[in-house]
Amino acid sequence: MQPIADPIVTFRRVQKTYDGENLIVKDLNLDIARGEFLTLLGPSGSGKTTCLMMLAGFETPTGGEIRLDGQRIDTVPPHKRGIGMVFQNYALFPHMTVGENLRFPLAVRKLPAAEIDAKVKRALAMVQLQDFAGRYPQQLSGGQQQRIALARALVFEPKLVLMDEPLGALDKQLREHMQLEIKHIHQSLGVTFVFVTHDQSEALTMSDRIAVFDKGVIQQIDRPDALYDAPANAFVASFIGENNALDGRIEQDDGDSCGVRLADGSFLKAANGGVGRSGEAAMLSIRPERVRIVADADGANRLPAQVEELIYLGDHLRIRLRVAGSTTFTVKTPVSRLDRSPGAGQLVHVEIAPEHIRALAPMPA
Amino acid sequence: MSTDTLPLDAAPTESVVGLKQRLRRAERRRKLLYGALILPLALFLVIAFIWPIAALLKRSVDNPEVHGALPQTLAVLKHWSGDELPPAEAYAALAGELAAIRGTPELGAAAKRLNRETPGYRSLIMKTARKMPLAEGVDAQGALMTIDSRWSDVDIWLAIKRTGAPYTAFYMLSALDLTIDADGSLSATPPEESIYLDILGRTFWMSLIVAACCLLLGFPVAYLMANLPQDKSNSLMIFVLLPFWTSVLVRVAAWIVLLQNDGLVNQALMALGLTDSPLQLVFNRLGVYIAMVHILLPFMVLPLYSVMKGISPVYMRAAMSLGCPPFKSFWKVYFPQTLPGIGAGTLLVFIICMGYYITPALLGSPKEQMVSYFIAFYTNQTINWGMAAALSAVLLAATLVLYVFYARRLGASQAPAGR
Numbered sequence: 200m201q202p203i204a205d206p207i208v209t210f211r212r213v214q215k216t217y218d219g220e221n222l223i224v225k226d227l228n229l230d231i232a233r234g235e236f237l238t239l240l241g242p243s244g245s246g247k248t249t250c251l252m253m254l255a256g257f258e259t260p261t262g263g264e265i266r267l268d269g270q271r272i273d274t275v276p277p278h279k280r281g282i283g284m285v286f287q288n289y290a291l292f293p294h295m296t297v298g299e300n301l302r303f304p305l306a307v308r309k310l311p312a313a314e315i316d317a318k319v320k321r322a323l324a325m326v327q328l329q330d331f332a333g334r335y336p337q338q339l340s341g342g343q344q345q346r347i348a349l350a351r352a353l354v355f356e357p358k359l360v361l362m363d364e365p366l367g368a369l370d371k372q373l374r375e376h377m378q379l380e381i382k383h384i385h386q387s388l389g390v391t392f393v394f395v396t397h398d399q400s401e402a403l404t405m406s407d408r409i410a411v412f413d414k415g416v417i418q419q420i421d422r423p424d425a426l427y428d429a430p431a432n433a434f435v436a437s438f439i440g441e442n443n444a445l446d447g448r449i450e451q452d453d454g455d456s457c458g459v460r461l462a463d464g465s466f467l468k469a470a471n472g473g474v475g476r477s478g479e480a481a482m483l484s485i486r487p488e489r490v491r492i493v494a495d496a497d498g499a500n501r502l503p504a505q506v507e508e509l510i511y512l513g514d515h516l517r518i519r520l521r522v523a524g525s526t527t528f529t530v531k532t533p534v535s536r537l538d539r540s541p542g543a544g545q546l547v548h549v550e551i552a553p554e555h556i557r558a559l560a561p562m563p564a
Numbered sequence: 565m566s567t568d569t570l571p572l573d574a575a576p577t578e579s580v581v582g583l584k585q586r587l588r589r590a591e592r593r594r595k596l597l598y599g600a601l602i603l604p605l606a607l608f609l610v611i612a613f614i615w616p617i618a619a620l621l622k623r624s625v626d627n628p629e630v631h632g633a634l635p636q637t638l639a640v641l642k643h644w645s646g647d648e649l650p651p652a653e654a655y656a657a658l659a660g661e662l663a664a665i666r667g668t669p670e671l672g673a674a675a676k677r678l679n680r681e682t683p684g685y686r687s688l689i690m691k692t693a694r695k696m697p698l699a700e701g702v703d704a705q706g707a708l709m710t711i712d713s714r715w716s717d718v719d720i721w722l723a724i725k726r727t728g729a730p731y732t733a734f735y736m737l738s739a740l741d742l743t744i745d746a747d748g749s750l751s752a753t754p755p756e757e758s759i760y761l762d763i764l765g766r767t768f769w770m771s772l773i774v775a776a777c778c779l780l781l782g783f784p785v786a787y788l789m790a791n792l793p794q795d796k797s798n799s800l801m802i803f804v805l806l807p808f809w810t811s812v813l814v815r816v817a818a819w820i821v822l823l824q825n826d827g828l829v830n831q832a833l834m835a836l837g838l839t840d841s842p843l844q845l846v847f848n849r850l851g852v853y854i855a856m857v858h859i860l861l862p863f864m865v866l867p868l869y870s871v872m873k874g875i876s877p878v879y880m881r882a883a884m885s886l887g888c889p890p891f892k893s894f895w896k897v898y899f900p901q902t903l904p905g906i907g908a909g910t911l912l913v914f915i916i917c918m919g920y921y922i923t924p925a926l927l928g929s930p931k932e933q934m935v936s937y938f939i940a941f942y943t944n945q946t947i948n949w950g951m952a953a954a955l956s957a958v959l960l961a962a963t964l965v966l967y968v969f970y971a972r973r974l975g976a977s978q979a980p981a982g983r
Contacts, residue, residue, distance in 0.1 A: 257881055278884040278893070290882035294900045303896075304886035355887065 206230035207359060207391050208254065213263035215249050223249050225415040227263070231359075231393065236385050238394045238402040241412030242438070250412075251361050251395050256280050267359065283352035283360040283390075287367060289344045291336035297323075297347050298332030304355040322354040325384065342373045349381065353388070362394045366401065378404045399439050403427070411435050427486075431473065433562040436484035443490075443528050445483040446561065452477050457558050459483060461523045465502050469556035482561040487531035489555035492518065492541065493548045500553055504528070506545045522549060617960075624739075624953035627732035630724065633674035634661050638728040641721065650721050655705040658724075662689070663697035681734075682723045688714055735954035760938075764958065767934040770852070770924075771917035775864075775910045777857045782864035782909065783902075789865075790872035804865050812859060816926050819855045820846055851927040859923065860916060864909040871905030911970045915963050935959050 208231040215224040224246040231237050239247035252258040253265060256277030265273045272280055291300050301322055305315040323329050326346035336344055345365060352360050362381075366374045382405045385392050396402055402409045403423045410420040411434070419431040430436035437444065450466070451458040457471045459481055467483065474481045493501065502522055510517040515533050518541070522528040530549065541547055631638065636657040644650045665671045671693055679686035695711050698704060708715040726744075737743060737750070741758035745751055752758065785804065789797040807815065822828050823846035830842040845851055875898060883893035921936040935955055942952035 255881075255885060257884075276884075276890075277881070278887050278889050281887065282885065284882070284885035286878050286882055288876070288878065290876070290878040292879060292882070292897055294903075303883070303888070307886060307888045307892070351886065 203230040203232045205233060207233045207268060209266045211264050213265060214261045215253060215258065216261050223415050229410065229417065231391060234389045234391055235407040236392045236405060238396060238406040238409045239412060240396060240399060240402040240409050242397060245412040246415040247395050247412040248363060251363055251393065255282055255284050255361055281357050283357035285348050285352045285362040285365045287364050289348040291344055291348055293336055296332065297334050297336065300347060301351050301354050308355060318354055322350040326350045341369050342377060345369065345377055359391045364396055381405060411438060430484060430557065433482045433559045436559060441487050441529065443485040443487060445523055445525060447481055447483060449474055449477050449479050449481050456553060459558055463523045465523055467500055467556060468553040469558040470554050472557040472559040474558045474560050480561050481558045484557045484559055485551055486555065487529045489551060490530040491550045492530060493550050496548050498550055501548045501550045504547050504549045506541045506543050506547060508543060520549065620953050621957050623949045624735050624957045625731045625733065626950065627729055629673040629677035630727040631730045633665055633670050634658065637661055637724065641725045646718065646722055649716065649718060652705045655708050659696060659698050659704040659708060662693045666693045666696050677727055678723060681727050685723065688712055735950040738951060739954040739958045763935055763938060767918055770934065771914045773853060774856045774860060774917050775914040777853065778861050778864035778913045779906065779910055782861055782868055786865050786868035786872055789869050804862055807858060808862055812922060815859060816855055816923055819927060823851055846927055847929050849932050852924050852932045855923050855927050856917060856920060860913045863912045863916060867908040867912065868902065868905040871902055875901045907970055918959060918963055
């Protein structure tokens with residue numbers, strides 16, 4: 200992990216266990232940069248939400264330390280941390296109007312009334328719900344409630360805002376709209392956002408950096424494009440985006456690149472994603488859109504393939520192939536790039552440039 | 565939007581009407597089915613609940629005794645002004661009617677009713693009736709005045725006229741410690757005779773205290789149950805419901821055993837040296853409160869629990885994340901959301917208390933008896949149905965007023981939630 204100068208949050212050797220036997224979070228070290236949009240991404244039970252809750256103060260770390268602005272906060276109660284938070288089901292107070300919900304954190308801080316009014320007004324304008332101050336949360340749509348929850352977490356101007364899967368309850372279209380809206384609000388405010396989700400496309404859309412969690416460990420933390428193009432291990436490769444996995448064994452090791460012999464005997468040159476030396480097992484990760492379908496075997500890094508199924512998706516075509524023993528090898532190709540779509544059962548070849556094949560250590564079983 | 569099922573362009577109005585009819589017909593069958601499903605219960609309620617209540621309420625204004633016994637006398641008195649003695653026909657009619665019902669229970673009932681209006685009337689009627697029938701051709705007016713000089717008193721005749729109406733407000737007014745004077749104006753019953761307002765006030769006050777105690781004791785339990793893991797809250801629930809499984813009578817008897825002067829509680833207090841002589845814990849208001857709170861606690865805990873169960877713990881977290889200290893978060897965010905449960909529980913306990921009879925009767929002194937004790941007293945001991953019905957009506961009205969007030973308040977506070 201590259202060091203970050205003057206991080207707003209640092210986790211150092213943080214551990215968390217609920218039952219004293221299994222660690223939900225194992226030895227977590229994480230620096231969060233000032234003003235960045237960091238997403239904690241992972242399947243359920245991977246420890247991402249526990250990390251967020253430890254940061255918010257609703258869970259106590261079993262070991263290690265968490266610092267906010269250089270101050271240790273793992274013993275500070277949640278209401279003294281000054282961290283904004285957006286909850287999964289919004290948690291807007293049902294007995295208060297939207298306006299009262301927004302006034303709440305300001306009134307608790309005993310700000311003068313005029314200042315409170317001005318801040319509430321500004322927060323409502325930020326989420327474009329100026330006329331809704333008198334409504335009750337139940338009278339708003341899911342998207343509007345979501346915006347009010349965001350406005351409430353931001354109205355007292357925290358330096359850090361946490362979001363726990365805030366878009367999970369929205370339908371797909373609204374979710375995509377809100378993703379962009381939250382991203383724009385982040386860009387205009389310059390506040391640090393930490394966002395938890397299990398939806399990788401949401402993470403790719405919104406984040407400056409993504410920390411991929413699995414089994415209580417950060418598997419990789421990087422920019423979205425780096426995560427996608429250069430996954431550090433087999434878990435990240437399969438969790439982020441679509442991935443074709445081919446198993447093989449390293450045959451030559453040239454540092455940045457390597458040669459891999461597949462199970463069916465064919466040989467591919469690949470980029471070295473941190474695998475071991477010759478003779479060790481490797482998983483080749485190939486993105487579906489990086490595969491080119493060609494007619495013959497004349498060229499480097501070509502494999503014979505048989506077309507199993509064609510799925511027409513309007514702008515692109517998904518082709519499922521049988522390649523090197525795998526029957527789920529998928530190719531994604533724009534319709535405009537195919538002169539003539541192959542028929543099912545047809546024998547073709549696939550060509551993948553070596554820089555688009557990453558040889559990774561296989562996932563532990 | 566399918567035009568093939570609806571020939572709109574051919575005869576639009578007719579086809580729409582036809583469609584509406586078909587819809588109504590289809591709906592009718594469903595409504596009949598629903599009606600059939602609730603019919604048995606509805607019939608049961610009408611026969612066993614609504615009709616008896618209506619009949620009882622009618623009793624509180626019913627006034628059949630004099631009206632039924634002396635119809636002709638009342639017909640003559642109808643046109644009488646009441647300024648001087650009634651005409652001779654009134655005397656004749658009264659003498660004839662007294663002769664006719666002499667010796668029947670009807671006479672006794674009428675005499676008793678008149679006595680309630682004017683003390684001494686019962687003996688007057690009985691004395692007069694014994695001398696009936698008058699001999700043929702005797703002047704009734706003279707004869708009656710001879711039998712008792714009171715028959716020459718205008719007020720005595722006015723009493724017959726007043727009590728002769730088929731309906732009366734007498735019982736209802738008595739239940740509110742009011743009377744109608746001889747001149748027809750409303751006035752308060754003299755203080756030595758007025759008891760019902762006191763009793764009504766006592767009933768309200770004791771119900772209020774019991775409801776408040778139940779709330780104070782039940783709220784923490786309900787909160788704990790709502791926030792414990794399911795298995796633990798279930799076992800706690802059994803303890804809350806345990807009192808439900810024994811009869812009220814048994815529990816009241818148990819309290820007597822525990823609280824009496826040489827009972828367990830007093831023995832324990834004296835053994836610990838907390839008190840030298842036994843404390844009076846039962847057959848006074850304290851005993852009634854202890855037993856009633858114990859009996860009614862589940863009625864408070866259950867509504868509170870069901871409301872609290874529905875309040876997500878995330879609200880408290882949200883409040884704390886916004887900078888609110890834990891206790892203030894509870895007070896500002898959690899507590900207001902429990903108000904519907906507090907309202908429902910308090911109202912339930914309060915209304916049940918208002919009608920409580922057995923616990924105060926067994927555990928209290930005469931000073932703890934509530935309205936229902938007097939209702940039972942009038943129905944079982946003096947057989948004064950009018951008074952019993954009037955007190956019941958007052959109790960029912962008070963309960964209904966409370967309920968409407970509660971429904972209004974709750975309706976207003978829940979309106980935004982009604983989506």
